[in-house]
Amino acid sequence: MGYKTKQGERILETLIRNEDRHLTAEEICVLLKEEGAAVGTATVYRNLEKLVAEGTIRRYRLDEGESACYQYIGDGSCHEHFHLKCLGCGEVIHLECDYLDELNSHLLEHHSFHLDRTKIVLYGLCCECRNKEVQS
Amino acid sequence: MGYKTKQGERILETLIRNEDRHLTAEEICVLLKEEGAAVGTATVYRNLEKLVAEGTIRRYRLDEGESACYQYIGDGSCHEHFHLKCLGCGEVIHLECDYLDELNSHLLEHHSFHLDRTKIVLYGLCCECRNKEVQS
DNA sequence: CTAGTTGCAAAGAGTTTGCATGGCG
DNA sequence: CGCCATGCAAACTCTTTGCAACTAG
Numbered sequence: 526m527g528y529k530t531k532q533g534e535r536i537l538e539t540l541i542r543n544e545d546r547h548l549t550a551e552e553i554c555v556l557l558k559e560e561g562a563a564v565g566t567a568t569v570y571r572n573l574e575k576l577v578a579e580g581t582i583r584r585y586r587l588d589e590g591e592s593a594c595y596q597y598i599g600d601g602s603c604h605e606h607f608h609l610k611c612l613g614c615g616e617v618i619h620l621e622c623d624y625l626d627e628l629n630s631h632l633l634e635h636h637s638f639h640l641d642r643t644k645i646v647l648y649g650l651c652c653e654c655r656n657k658e659v660q661s
Numbered sequence: 662m663g664y665k666t667k668q669g670e671r672i673l674e675t676l677i678r679n680e681d682r683h684l685t686a687e688e689i690c691v692l693l694k695e696e697g698a699a700v701g702t703a704t705v706y707r708n709l710e711k712l713v714a715e716g717t718i719r720r721y722r723l724d725e726g727e728s729a730c731y732q733y734i735g736d737g738s739c740h741e742h743f744h745l746k747c748l749g750c751g752e753v754i755h756l757e758c759d760y761l762d763e764l765n766s767h768l769l770e771h772h773s774f775h776l777d778r779t780k781i782v783l784y785g786l787c788c789e790c791r792n793k794e795v796q797s
Numbered sequence: 798c799t800a801g802t803t804g805c806a807a808a809g810a811g812t813t814t815g816c817a818t819g820g821c822g
Numbered sequence: 823c824g825c826c827a828t829g830c831a832a833a834c835t836c837t838t839t840g841c842a843a844c845t846a847g
Contacts, residue, residue, distance in 0.1 A: 528821045528826055550812080565829040570812065572827095586722060592811060609774050618774070624767050631760050637788035638745050638754070648780040652773035664801055664846050686837080701804040706837060708802095728836060803844070809837080819828070 532564045536572045540582055540597040547587075547594035547617075583643040587617060598643065608646040613654025668700045672708045676718055676733040683723075683730035683753070719779040723753060734779065744782040749790025 539556050540548065548556075550569050557564045573595055576582040586593050587610055607625065609618040625642055632638040675692050676684065684692075686705050693700045709731055712718040722729050723746055743761065745754040761778055768774040 530821075530827060532828070566811095567813075567830080568828055574813095609768070609772065611774075612777060618772070620772060622771070624771070627767075628764065632745070632783070632785070635758070635760070636745070636754070636756060637791075638747075638783075638785055639787075639791045640783060640785040641748060644784040646782075647768070647774075647776060649768070649774055649776040651775075655773075655775045666802060666846075668803070702836095703805080703838075704803055710838095799845105799847095801844105801846085803842105805842100806840095808839070811836095812834085814833070815831095817828105817830095819826105821826080822824095 531562075532568050533572050533575075535560075535562055535564065536569060537576065537581070537597075540576070540595060544597040544599060547585075547596045549592045549594055551592065553595070585644050585646055587646060606642075606645075609651075610646060610648050611651040611654055612648050613650050613657065616651060618651065667698075668704050669708050669711075671696075671698060671700065672705060673712065673717070673733075676712070676731060680733040680735060681755075683721075683732045685728045685730055687728065689731070721780050721782055723782060742778075742781075745787075746782060746784050747787040747790055748784055749786050749793065752787060754787065 535557060536553060539553055550566070550573060553569050553573075554564065554566055557569075573582070573584070577584045577595070580598070582595050582597050584593055584595050585608070587608070607618075607620040607622060609620055610616070611618070625645075629640045629642065632640050671693060672689060675689055679692075686702070686709060689705050689709075690700065690702055693705075709718070709720070713720045713731070716734070718731050718733050720729055720731050721744070723744070743754075743756040743758060745756055746752070747754070761781075765776045765778065768776050
């Protein structure tokens with residue numbers, strides 16, 4: 526079970542080519558259509574689901590009401606990172622930081638919880654938006 | 662702007678009465694209906710939106726595809742906490758822990774990011790599910 | 798009286814599913 | 823050839839919106 530199809534390959538290619546970004550299902554559809562090789566929405570979702578299950582890509586939702594985002598994980602460990610989403614300007618900061626290890630250790634030692642480092646999204650205010658808010 | 666209505670009061674009461682849980686909009690509808698004082702879905706959503714904007718309740722989404730949850734914040738600072746959601750059994754662990762301060766400091770000092778402590782949801786595996794996975 | 802609020806039903810976004818057709822192995 | 827994948831459209835879930843009736847102040 527698991528045939529190799531043109532559509533499936535093209536979807537994965539697109540994710541790999543954009544591994545520094547996070548794409549929504551619809552963005553993937555649009556990209557594929559622009560390349561002249563449109564793939565049905567349902568097919569995109571079904572392939573994404575498989576890739577997530579395999580562990581090839583990660584999936585997370587950046588905010589309420591927004592659509593889910595997908596990102597190629599790659600083989601390295603360098604892709605474990607925080608996402609910091611600013612509630613002011615909406616910017617998403619990708620952050621690769623060793624502090625993750627500390628957080629991980631703390632949760633493990635004190636709360637017996639094994640953190641999944643691929644899905645972390647924290648909310649707050651970035652520097653600029655924080656300043657604006659303080660001033661007003 | 663801002664009348665006091667029976668419906669609005671009842672919605673807030675329900676949230677306060679369940680401040681240790683997180684309720685979805687639909688659960689609130691059902692609870693109100695069971696009390697014999699049904700409130701329209703749209704009204705529930707509109708009131709929740711206001712309460713979130715006021716900062717009276719918090720709102721977060723525990724997982725993809727699931728509906729948003731709402732919880733009364735109260736007046737104390739003791740309600741700032743992590744949510745740890747186990748990807749194995751689905752259990753949500755509410756955790757009040759001083760470590761939050763450290764995380765906060767780190768993000769502020771090293772990344773100029775001011776954390777919103779009301780919206781934190783981390784994913785991973787709880788102790789039991791971790792053990793199961795290691796064994797298999 | 799007048800502006801904010803309600804409730805219904807319809808619209809909307811994002812995602813999933815049923816089913817006939819098509820393609821991989 | 824058999825099974826899996828595709829694509830379309832319809833279904834579905836959660837949430838928002840339009841609008842007329844209602845109600846708090």
